[in-house]
Amino acid sequence: VGVRLVRRPEGRATEDCFELVERPVPQPGPGEVLVRNIYLSIDPYLRGRMDGAFALGEVVPVRVVGEVVASRHPRWHPGDLVWGFLGWERWSIVPAGDELWPVDSGLGPISHFVSVLGMPGRTAWVGMVELGRPGPGDTVVVSAAAGAVGSVAGQLARLAGARVVGSAGTADKVAHCVERLGYHTAFDHRRSASSTGGLAAALQEHCPAGIDVYFDNVGGPLLEAVLPQLNPFARIPVCGMISGYERTDDPGVRGLHNVLAKRATITGFSIYDHMSGFAEWQRRMATLLADGRITYHEEIWEGIESVPAAFLGMLAGDNLGKRLVRVNPDPTT
Amino acid sequence: VGVRLVRRPEGRATEDCFELVERPVPQPGPGEVLVRNIYLSIDPYLRGRMDGAFALGEVVPVRVVGEVVASRHPRWHPGDLVWGFLGWERWSIVPAGDELWPVDSGLGPISHFVSVLGMPGRTAWVGMVELGRPGPGDTVVVSAAAGAVGSVAGQLARLAGARVVGSAGTADKVAHCVERLGYHTAFDHRRSASSTGGLAAALQEHCPAGIDVYFDNVGGPLLEAVLPQLNPFARIPVCGMISGYERTDDPGVRGLHNVLAKRATITGFSIYDHMSGFAEWQRRMATLLADGRITYHEEIWEGIESVPAAFLGMLAGDNLGKRLVRVNPDPTT
Numbered sequence: 001v002g003v004r005l006v007r008r009p010e011g012r013a014t015e016d017c018f019e020l021v022e023r024p025v026p027q028p029g030p031g032e033v034l035v036r037n038i039y040l041s042i043d044p045y046l047r048g049r050m051d052g053a054f055a056l057g058e059v060v061p062v063r064v065v066g067e068v069v070a071s072r073h074p075r076w077h078p079g080d081l082v083w084g085f086l087g088w089e090r091w092s093i094v095p096a097g098d099e100l101w102p103v104d105s106g107l108g109p110i111s112h113f114v115s116v117l118g119m120p121g122r123t124a125w126v127g128m129v130e131l132g133r134p135g136p137g138d139t140v141v142v143s144a145a146a147g148a149v150g151s152v153a154g155q156l157a158r159l160a161g162a163r164v165v166g167s168a169g170t171a172d173k174v175a176h177c178v179e180r181l182g183y184h185t186a187f188d189h190r191r192s193a194s195s196t197g198g199l200a201a202a203l204q205e206h207c208p209a210g211i212d213v214y215f216d217n218v219g220g221p222l223l224e225a226v227l228p229q230l231n232p233f234a235r236i237p238v239c240g241m242i243s244g245y246e247r248t249d250d251p252g253v254r255g256l257h258n259v260l261a262k263r264a265t266i267t268g269f270s271i272y273d274h275m276s277g278f279a280e281w282q283r284r285m286a287t288l289l290a291d292g293r294i295t296y297h298e299e300i301w302e303g304i305e306s307v308p309a310a311f312l313g314m315l316a317g318d319n320l321g322k323r324l325v326r327v328n329p330d331p332t333t
Numbered sequence: 334v335g336v337r338l339v340r341r342p343e344g345r346a347t348e349d350c351f352e353l354v355e356r357p358v359p360q361p362g363p364g365e366v367l368v369r370n371i372y373l374s375i376d377p378y379l380r381g382r383m384d385g386a387f388a389l390g391e392v393v394p395v396r397v398v399g400e401v402v403a404s405r406h407p408r409w410h411p412g413d414l415v416w417g418f419l420g421w422e423r424w425s426i427v428p429a430g431d432e433l434w435p436v437d438s439g440l441g442p443i444s445h446f447v448s449v450l451g452m453p454g455r456t457a458w459v460g461m462v463e464l465g466r467p468g469p470g471d472t473v474v475v476s477a478a479a480g481a482v483g484s485v486a487g488q489l490a491r492l493a494g495a496r497v498v499g500s501a502g503t504a505d506k507v508a509h510c511v512e513r514l515g516y517h518t519a520f521d522h523r524r525s526a527s528s529t530g531g532l533a534a535a536l537q538e539h540c541p542a543g544i545d546v547y548f549d550n551v552g553g554p555l556l557e558a559v560l561p562q563l564n565p566f567a568r569i570p571v572c573g574m575i576s577g578y579e580r581t582d583d584p585g586v587r588g589l590h591n592v593l594a595k596r597a598t599i600t601g602f603s604i605y606d607h608m609s610g611f612a613e614w615q616r617r618m619a620t621l622l623a624d625g626r627i628t629y630h631e632e633i634w635e636g637i638e639s640v641p642a643a644f645l646g647m648l649a650g651d652n653l654g655k656r657l658v659r660v661n662p663d664p665t666t
Contacts, residue, residue: 219589219590219593223589224585233606238592238593239593240593241589241590241593244590250587250590251587252557252584252585252586252587253585253587253589254583254585254586255583256552256574256586257552257574257577257583258601259571259599259600259601260552260571260572260573260574260601260602260603261601263600263601263602263603263606264600265598265599265600265601266592266598266599266600267592267596267597267598267599268591268592268593268594268595268596268597268598269593269596270593270596273596
């Protein structure tokens with residue numbers, strides 16, 4: 001049973017872009033592994049790939065945590081917990097040569113291997129620690145501040161001694177940022193955008209000393225509002241531009257001359273260029289989680305049939321933290 | 334005799350923003366130095382500062398090469414050739430504490446100390462060699478390719494083994510790029526912008542393998558046309574955004590999502606953050622000039638009264654290479 005992409009979204013994605021497909025549980029051929037998927041990842045970046053990169057008629061490829069149930073590959077055995085690029089489906093066949101990685105359940109809940117101990121956590125680390133490089137006294141703004149990546153990015157900036165300002169899309173998320181995630185302050189960008197002064201006024205109020213790092217998950221109007229308030233040598237790691245994913249037009253970003261005036265750097269990055277040292281990084285992050293220095297929130301939905309609604313809702317911003325769908329029981333809980 | 338800023342430009346700068354002022358030759362007070370200015374620099378970046386940074390009623394501060402004629406400072410003696418931030422004037426008093434730097438006429442014509450052996454040359458080096466980092470086989474696009482900075486940036490990219498593509502604003506400049514500066518190819522951005530396919534088509538034609546480095550002197554429409562044609566890990570050092578200096582609106586730059594998709598880096602820089610190792614760099618650049626590996630063109634206008642026209646013409650793009658105004662005889666020629 002899986003979820004296939006059957007129609008490319010035109011602008012906003014809709015339920016009818018997806019179709020639930022029923023298939024018998026497949027059997028592994030020579031060199032193949034059969035994985036019983038447990039947690040399926042629900043990620044904003046998938047939306048961009050639905051415009052062309054993902055094949056129509058195929059199950060949507062996503063990161064999954066699962067358990068090997070049958071193997072004709074010498075590396076893997078029934079009972080092994082693994083993660084890999086499988087798909088929005090309950091059972092996956094992994095062809096010879098495709099990669100799986102081990103899941104060490106001693107480091108944390110196995111769902112973490114597609115969240116804070118997986119790509120979202122690693123993305124936050126690379127973007128904030130390696131590209132943003134916040135230091136004591138810096139002002140750091142994080143967009144999508146309560147999300148799967150932003151929530152970790154903000155906490156890493158706080159641990160580096162920065163003053164951390166979150167932008168999120170609901171009052172609940174703003175409260176979560178300040179009360180649970182340790183942001184120094186946060187604002188509701190939807191409310192700010194429609195009030196007098198707009199996003200610029202909100203940033204001025206929350207960043208009286210200017211902005212040294214802007215961790216950009218959204219692009220668009222918030223990036224435009226940030227540019228004039230940058231401090232010299234500001235860094236803008238660009239992790240996502242979700243504000244544009246469902247737009248068919250592109251109004252452009254004004255004020256780019258501030259990049260010159262402030263000698264700022266804007267860097268787009270993809271986590272797949274930063275995979276060396278991954279296992280060592282996982283242990284480091286697991287320690288921060290175990291110590292309580294990083295808090296992480298997962299929203300777990302149930303059942304393969306909930307995948308389209310979980311995904312569409314996340315694009316509309318109704319998630320808090322990392323959204324996952326559990327499609328088979330987790331044997332470790 | 335000097336040129337004062339008497340009115341802030343509204344959009345396009347005009348002659349009546351400037352006024353020629355006559356003053357007796359000043360005499361140095363304690364700790365001061367009197368410099369007989371020889372070459373005054375005419376730079377695009379001055380336009381931006383006329384909107385606010387430069388004081389109204391004052392002589393416009395610019396880089397100058399001159400000769401010390403009287404000194405009450407122990408470091409400097411009559412006959413010393415120097416450069417520094419003096420002004421659009423024939424004689425300058427340098428207050429105690431303000432900095433002058435020595436001009437070694439053995440390294441080249443003394444005018445070079447405000448051009449290829451001065452800030453424009455150093456800017457090209459930092460932007461291209463240190464931030465652009467072109468390598469063999471890379472495609473490098475340079476805007477304002479025949480200008481004071483761009484002409485050096487393009488040649489440095491060629492020396493690094495890259496394929497170098499110039500954008501310039503007249504047919505003469507395009508010919509100069511290819512015939513004199515060693516660009517592999519070049520195009521007239523004004524002509525391209527008004528033809529079918531616009532700047533995008535010109536870039537596609539001249540950069541069939543995509544763009545690895547874009548040395549940006551202009552911002553605006555050319556930057557927008559470059560973004561979709563970037564290769565992975567492209568670098569965009571931003572040296573100037575001259576296309577916006579005389580505009581009062583800002584139409585924005587579309588396609589910034591390409592920065593994310595291509596994991597590109599946009600870096601604004603100011604040469605004053607990169608002054609360490611300057612003397613060593615000057616010797617290196619002088620060697621490249623002496624060997625003929627770098628060619629440099631200066632346009633020398635005569636007389637302080639020609640300064641406003643020289644400056645306004647340069648903003649309109651009528652210069653080829655570096656524009657200077659000679660206001661007193663050069664004793665070394």
